[in-house]
């Protein structure tokens with residue numbers, strides 16, 4: 001194995017160094033075969049993440065607590081003198097994408113992996129009209145549609161590669177905003193958690209991220225007491241595909257709730273109590289008002305679903321205006337199935353109580369009270385299921401089994417509707433846990449053959465960056 005590669009990877013991966021070195025070696029070889037004219041190459045990586053707690057809080061300006069994974073996107077690239085991006089995926093089923101960088105880059109059809117590359121290129125060309133292209137080979141080891149943020153790792157990975165090849169120097173903390181906004185290009189109204197942790201992650205730490213403005217605190221992990229283990233439900237929840245509406249319904253419901261709450265609070269307490277996102281409720285002046293989150297939500301939102309007409313009426317605007325203002329996405333499309341209504345009471349209750357749980361977990365991590373931390377994870381899961389309605393039978397089964405096994409904590413992680421659960425498992429009992437899940441979930445419940453890639457003990461890695469450079 002190439003000593004230079006192994007040496008560069010040592011500071012990044014704490015496990016499976018040999019197989020990582022093999023992976024990078026194979027990527028370099030593919031790059032050389034694909035672009036024989038390119039003599040010098042650069043290798044960048046961007047990690048996926050697992051969110052320990054704080055689900056669907058980020059786009060509301062409320063905190064999250066993710067950590068990086070050693071599952072990541074690796075890119076071998078060389079600059080081009082023109083504006084073409086040629087990207088070959090190591091995984092043949094994804095194929096090659098080529099496009100020209102210009103002021104407005106047209107999208108591929110919804111769901112195409114190339115849109116994540118275009119998302120970064122569009123975000124950067126908005127800043128640098130002279131952005132040049134690249135030849136690259138990309139390989140991802142984050143399982144897709146599993147709530148471990150393969151999409152943002154791809155956006156961040158492509159973004160930092162293009163940026164560095166173009167000698168653009170933007171501090172990472174600024175890039176967070178650029179790539180979070182940039183990813184909306186694919187038509188999902190997400191928050192900034194994934195891009196932030198992929199960029200700013202740290203080895204052996206979780207991050208508590210606050211938003212608007214982004215603030216990061218590094219939080220201790222229970223390294224010598226518990227392992228963080230993710231289990232893939234194998235239910236694929238691809239946000240760029242048909243889950244798009246379901247995901248967007250959640251974030252747009254919060255926008256509607258915010259608009260109503262803003263008017264209600266201003267009517268009751270005056271202009272000073274205006275809000276522009278739910279996270280504004282962090283301000284000291286709201287402290288008393290939101291002390292009891294359930295009372296607060298029940299005071300301002302009825303329990304039944306709201307229809308867009310009722311909301312427009314309350315806001316004193318036309319229904320069409322409300323649809324345009326609150327239910328239209330960045331790509332110009334309108335949220336599907338808006339007739340189904342919006343349960344604002346439940347959505348707000350989840351977001352506000354989840355915020356409390358994240359703060360609780362920060363305290364428990366500081367105090368080393370991991371059993372309490374785990375309890376909050378279970379509570380978070382219940383709220384995701386009952387109030388945010390993002391669980392599914394497979395995730396319920398996995399969390400139920402984890403509880404039966406005796407996991408300190410377990411919950412769905414990421415956007416929901418499928419994907420993975422995250423579990424806090426006592427050190428020393430990991431292989432028992434894996435065997436238990438293998439038998440009870442994959443064999444008995446899903447009736448499928450088990451593949452070791454379905455369950456992963458999580459190991460943190462540093463945030464996105466340059467891995468190494470090489471020359472013929």
Ligand code: NG1
Nearest residue numbers: 055056147149190191192193414415
């Ligand atoms: P994943 O799990 O990667 O689909 C999505 C959003 C996050 C956050 C979570 C829910 C994107 C890129 N990611 O994550 O910002 O809102 O859902 O907590 O939109």
